[in-house]
Amino acid sequence: MSGTVVRLKSGFARWSWPLTLDAFGAWALAVVWIAPLLFAAWAAFHTPQAALAFDVHAPLILDNFRTAWSAAPWLRYLLNTMMLVTTILAGQLVLCTLAGYAFARFPFPGREVVFYLVLLQLFILPEVLIVENYAMVSRLGLFDSILGIGAPYMASAFGIFLLRQAFKSVPKELEEAARVEGCGWGGVLWRVYVPAARPVYLAYALVSVATHWNNFLWPLVVTNSTSTRPLTVGLSLFAAPESGVNIAVISAATLMTAAPLLIAFLIFQRQFIQAFLRAGVR
Amino acid sequence: MDSIEAFQRRRMALYGWMLATPALILLTLFAFTPTVTTLWQSLFSRGTARRPQQFIGLDNYAALINDPVFWQVATNNLIYAAATIPVSIALALIMALWANARIPARGVVRAAYFTPTMLPMIAAANLWLFFYTPGLGVIDRIAALFGIGATNWLGQPDTALAAVIIVTIWKEAGFFMIFYLAALQTIPPDLREAAIMEGAGRWTYARRILLPLLMPTTLFILVNALINSVKLIDHLFILTKGGPNNASKLLLYWIWETAFAYFDRPMAAALTVMVLIVLGIVAVIQFRALERRIHYR
Structure with missing residues (x-):
């Protein structure tokens, strides 16, 4: 009986340590997967110069939407x-x-x-x-x-x-x-x-x-x-x-x-x- | 009595045909007839204003086989399939396992994986343009942190096909994840507990229990991935146009180009026949698997 408990415990230990790793991996992959969309959103609200320079302090603008909207x-x-x-x-x-x-x-x-x-x-x-x-x-x-x-x-x-x-x-x-x-x-x-x-x-x-x-x-x-x-x-x-x-x-x-x-x-x-x-x- | 039954049977048959007819007409117009005319077209020469089309037998096929571009495009497509299929299936499985595990904010993770599926391929290509821009794009910025210089990812033959492949994997992995997710949810949790009881590690559990149980799903996804390796070419229109120097050209894109940019319909037909043969082989594999499902009920 106690043998089973010990085995269960060690079994759980072997299963549970990767759970935090799992969460980390899952999140990392999710960030990578959504990144193209996030970068597009970033670019859409900045001037082309600021967008490509990754200037965090550049002001958010709507001009791109206006330009795009009127062009087609x-x-x-x-x-x-x-x-x-x-x-x-x-x-x-x-x-x-x-x-x-x-x-x-x-x-x-x-x-x-x-x-x-x-x-x-x-x-x-x-x-x-x-x-x-x-x-x-x-x-x-x-x-x-x-x-x-x-x-x-x-x-x-x-x-x-x-x-x-x-x-x-x-x-x-x-x-x-x-x-x-x-x-x-x-x-x-x-x-x-x-x-x-x-x-x-x-x-x-x-x-x-x-x-x-x-x-x-x-x-x-x-x-x-x-x-x-x-x-x-x-x-x-x-x-x-x-x-x-x-x-x-x-x-x-x-x-x-x-x-x-x-x-x-x-x-x-x-x-x-x-x-x-x-x-x-x- | 007998005649009433016979009458009933005839009436059922008549109704059956009548109900199926509208769909059969459209399938005849847009699937069966075009398949036959494709075969027929491929046996003719390209007509010009002065010279009408002539029957030339298998000359178009001979011309293709002697054309180095054909072998390059076919090789490209093989590489495209050989890279996108296993990588996106493996990623889909990993995603499904994570999206099924007890982790914080699981819903957000799941949505992130699945989102590319909801985007048009053209939009996906536009998003990735921003990554691939030489010197200024996201990838080169990150590379610069490690002291690597600017790379023209889409503009040089060595990397253009790989760049296209990455976009395809990004687009389809989340879609395939869904099927693994569904299959995982049908696996009873007892199995996992039993595995723990027996002292089996995660890898043993995955290899000995999960993978065999997921085999039918993997087959289904495999067929879809095979079809996608022919079908998913929209991003070429934005990213590379098959270039540089045909380095990233895929069969379906080449069919489009031959027919609608060079107006060589017979040659495009010959190419289409070759793609149809490949799809036919896939169909035979799938029908074998499908047969069980059809006769199941």
Whole structure:
């Protein structure tokens, strides 16, 4: 008995000494990880000279934000991004719900094969197909339109997979009860399956919005006017080395464009992280 | 009776197809057709105003294989994958262990690790510009404290790719941490106590108990990291543009450049086919793992 106590004690000793070290390491890494953002914040509120000189006594100024704000149509870009993420999300919710329902509950011939074809899209990334997708979007007359940026992402294999799994885990008794009360297939979907999968919808929506808010390459390819360009593309044009804008103004513009999602993340941190956990891949 | 059942079955099949059709149409338009036309395009010559496109078989592929730039870009991408994948996975695991340990202000630490995930890659690149500025940037300032002179991190072939790699690791490690964190929380605390009882040290516990239990998560993250090593190239547009002298050029960036800066669509298609083959191999690995999950329910 006393032997166990001694062993436990020595065991705990061997486990607990690194705890302070752990805290120290965790904090050090956190500081390193957040440093780029902190330095950008520092630069954004100082003159370029003071920012690069790391002059602690230099006064805080807002000129960089003013310069950045007036140099590009940010509000328009922001509006475009918001329309883009809304369009994509709306399309995804409708298409993936219907397809997920089909794959979960309707035994149709060829279902397995078609489902694997759908899953292929997890690997044939829309990003990799930019060249031919560009040709396709142009052929459909969707070049330089919000719908054109969003269309390749709407039938998301990942969303279909996620909702199929969620629908499959709904007990059949719930469906049968709804049928007894006179619901058709549409009613069952709307009254039983969609409410049951609500957490999955929320998770998927957060991941989708975060992904497409930050997406860059495809929107760069398929837009060429201010009226469709999202924030990321606008920011890249603004900050391109050849535009000759100084680092303090670039920092201000970067913070401005990243702010909406960052603030949303800080407020809804728990939900965001839960969402990413639940949704896995994008 | 039989005919009613058959009728029911046919109706279910019809509904199933109808429900899946809208998604299948879009997938056909933006995934399947482009894959096929990419293959087809890659077999043609580049058309000009005077000379229309001609069928040239595998000549584009031959040209690529004889092009030293192709081998350089492919090597760059291999280095990019070989560096970002293990380092960001290892960092993610360390982060998750710390973010799961009982330390003060754990929430702040967790948020700090995760924040880069919420930034667009373009914004991340802008933030890092400030670090890499020769002489005046943060890194050179710190180097100067140790008597090291100014370095043009982004402008010289020796360091440009490494600079790009660091930004990618910074961006994705916190994202991968989340999955480890989720997995860690499903491991019963009894296991840890039992390990202490048995007098096992931290390393033994980590090696013999934690790592095996985290294996499925590691596989999942690995597939994501593999895909990211093809996909995450946005920061090149800000930091290096693939230069200097192709030193930091990656495949997807080169595809973009070939198609939209040099307007050589067939060559870009041939490059895309090569990337698709690599992704196909990843897909086979993933489907093996996924299969269990699909048939589980």
